[in-house]
Amino acid sequence: MRRMSPDVPLLNDYKQDFFLKRFPQTVLGGPRFKLGYCAPPYIYVNQTVLFLMPWVWGGLGTLLYQLGILEDYYTAALSGGLMLFAAIIIQFISLYARNKSVTVERMLTTDILAEEDEHDFTSCAGTETIKFLIPGKKYIANTVLHSFLAGLMCGLGTWYLLPNRISLLYGSTGGTVLLFVFGWMTLCIGEYSLIVNTAAETATFQTQDTYEITPLMRPLYIFLFVSVDLAHRFLVNIPALEQVNQILHILFIFLPFLWALGTLPPPDSLFLWAMEQVLEFGLGGSSMSTHLRLLIMFIISAGTAVTSYFIP
Structure with missing residues (x-):
């Protein structure tokens, strides 16, 4: 049996380049700050602005709260409302760019990876730029739902990360600053993956995201x-x-x-797993071989339990 030489690298040059592009994108929730080609500076500036937008609205509400102008719940409502408005504007811009673009036949190339990665940017607000930054949603219902969830998450996140609230929990100024800064980084990551561009998640349950469930993973947690x-x-x-x-x-x-390392499950698998656990340990059922059977058995078992409770 031949042994692998110790000089053989774990990742070759291509895999290293792919990892350096994909892993930061997964950690940050979707921004592509490292591309395989030279992109104009406004591509990175636009992504940074979109990434930090929730922090701007949350920071505005936090400032008004710290100055004693607004109560905490009004602060959450203000930040959430501003984020909802911004999310709707972002989705309409993406929809406008997709409707404005026309189908153009392109010459075939033998380099499939280059064909997928390279984009021709003409201006800061051009159609190709917007489609690259904000791919948009496939369904109108998801456009509305994700925008609403973005506003709700920003409002509740602002309430969650108020400095006074964190200080009451820990009584430490240094800890408050640390949790406030990195907590807002987590919120910005969740917002970006929800309404701007979804990252390639490490933990996947289905090969194709037909109903756009993947963007809901980070907001769920x-x-x-x-x-x-x-x-x-x-x-x-x-x-x-x-x-x-x-x-x-x-x-x-x-x-x-935890998201980047695939430690936390996606929403669909988490929901099915929780349903199966309730069916087995709460309702006395058994595991099913398919998702449809699991859903039907759960509904029947839960309905039987509820009906039995109200029987005199």
Whole structure:
């Protein structure tokens, strides 16, 4: 048996270049700051502006709250409303660019990878530039839903990362600054993947994202973290909930790396797994071989349990 020479690299030149392009894009939620060709500077500037836009709206609301002009819930509503408006504008710009573009026959090339990667940018706000930055949604329903979720996530995220709130949890100025800065990085990553351009996720459940479920992955976990904080706000007399909230605030800033490493499952697999666990351990059923059978058995079992509860 021949052994591999120790001089053979783990990644060759092509794989290294691909990894250096793909991994930062996955960590940051979609921005492509490293391309395989020379792109105009405005491509990177536009991506940076789109990436930091939620932080601008959230920072505005946070500033008004810190100055005592607005209450915390009004701050969340203001930031969420501004983000909702911005998300709608972004989606309409993408839709306009797609409708304006015309189909042009291109010469075939033997380099398929180059054909996929290279784009011809003509101006800062050109059609090709907009289509590259904001691919857009396939369905109008997702356009509306994702825009609404973007506004809701920005509003609740602003409430979640208010400096006074973090300071009450930890009592440390340095920790507050650290969690505020990196927490907003996590929120910007979730917003970008939801309404601008979705990153190639490491954890995948289906080969094709027919119904555009992948953009919902990162917002789903952000909402789960925020929901614990909301429960702690309205149920303040539970010490265990406060400890969980403190732990999750710290874990919140590590979410981008958990997403990039494929540690957290996508929404569809998480939903089916949770449904199967409830069916087996909560309703006394058994695992099914297909998703459709699982859904039907879960509905029947849950309906039977609810009906039995109300039978006198």
